[in-house]
Amino acid sequence: MQNFELTILGCSSATPTSTRNPTAQLLNVAERFFLIDCGEGTQMQLRKFKIKFQRINHIFISHLHGDHYLGLMGLISSMHLLGRNTDLHIYCPAELQEIIEVQFKYSETRLNYNLVYHHHTYNNDELLFEDEKVEVRTVVLNHRIPCCGFIFREKALTGNISKEVIQKYKLSIEEILYLKQGSDLTLENGTIVPNEEIISNKTLPRSYAYCSDTIYDERLIPLIKDVDLLYHEATFLHEMLERAKQTHHTTALQAGMIAQKANVKKLMIGHYSARYKDIEPLVMEARTVFENTIPAVEGEAVVIAAVPVN
């Protein structure tokens, strides 16, 4: 069964603390390694958690507040110094390209590999990345500056046809590929064998939505409906609602409300304000409206288990 696993590299908000780093996450979908935001120190966190960072080919940057991108220059440079020669795709605000290029100009750096930029257009449901296993689409967030979240969706998994079934019906390769797309099998005598009896181990495609940074905004709900895992920022406790509104952030209670209204399967909160040494009250608050809430904890991974269709 292919992987669908999220590892937290940083979960603080703008000001890091002695125990929490700025935002960065690594999502592994079928051995595609997607880096989501890249706060200062991300390359050190990757080393600390023994993640081979040359396996990262796609980096998604939500917005240009420093706690979400200041680790990118160092990571790009280290990839270069350690011999990378394959393309690195960066999905980001257009202005980030200018920020990167001015720094490489003055350091007189010529990378051994290509940076391929894909600029945000700030439209919802825009296809950013697609291959045979996964696709990534945008979800526009509502923050002080333009900001974009991301939804990662596994493609419909085809499942397997067992040797026994292949032998029983004497299936050709063409027939196998045809059946894997979901068709029923029609035998020579006209009998129809339903697809469910042919295909085994078929699982539901999994999905992950990353929503940070944003104010509470119900326009998100239809876009992230039914995802398996929602990461939603929860910078403050609800007693600081006014501060959350002023700074275009969300309270833990509100993150729970979004999760509940969008009918997601699991909520992870993060982007904690430095004022909360203990994050348990934030988790408890979100759980008052959405029970299946977990906290983002650095170095910890969440596996989204595959669920059989039948």
Added chain:
Amino acid sequence: MQNFELTILGCSSATPTSTRNPTAQLLNVAERFFLIDCGEGTQMQLRKFKIKFQRINHIFISHLHGDHYLGLMGLISSMHLLGRNTDLHIYCPAELQEIIEVQFKYSETRLNYNLVYHHHTYNNDELLFEDEKVEVRTVVLNHRIPCCGFIFREKALTGNISKEVIQKYKLSIEEILYLKQGSDLTLENGTIVPNEEIISNKTLPRSYAYCSDTIYDERLIPLIKDVDLLYHEATFLHEMLERAKQTHHTTALQAGMIAQKANVKKLMIGHYSARYKDIEPLVMEARTVFENTIPAVEGEAVVIAAVPVN
């Protein structure tokens, strides 16, 4: 007695390792806190070592390779978010101002305090900072891109005049200030009392030279002559001399040679290549030519003890 203490925050070269961070140092001279270079993660290192970073008013950036400045944006931002309202002086290549300003433009950040830039002119012995206790001057280094080291010198310490001496000679405040400048005392009967008999606890002014990054360059020697502590980069073992030359870095043996020829009192090496998990061979190599060599070790502080004049 006033402090003269150097704390190492980062000592790796361009690629950090799981145990070593990019370059940053904090020098405390008489409670002036000077930050010297500011590699990625410096703000986390300051927190880790429980150093109050709002006490830093002067930051010296040697050059625009990322491992020497990529932590600056995050540190400046955190100082802002944590309520700073006093000026922060940055001594740096002119281009760094552009790099900082383009990022604040796109993040729509308006700092609550002033950044005061002092651009390098790449002349030797230029006065960058001066107050009643200390002065800081430039030393031009020889690297792949323009690069500037720094020499921190305590001003001549005036020492004290004890109560007993003041009473014995019935000294006025004007006379005390005059004598503290080094003059002898002439009594009414014409007898001359030498300054050494008036002033006690007078110590030699201390000095620290920071030389990173640079190729081996003997033009440094007269500029750093006799300093109490020299930090000189030692990126490679001497068996990698060709690589050192290519990349405009120094070997540990060469760092020892510079220390020996400049007659410094103590040498600290650092800026270690990531290939050296164990830095002991670098230290041993430097010691073959300069015995009083110590390694830069993160979180460790070196105190330069005051030495009485007499």
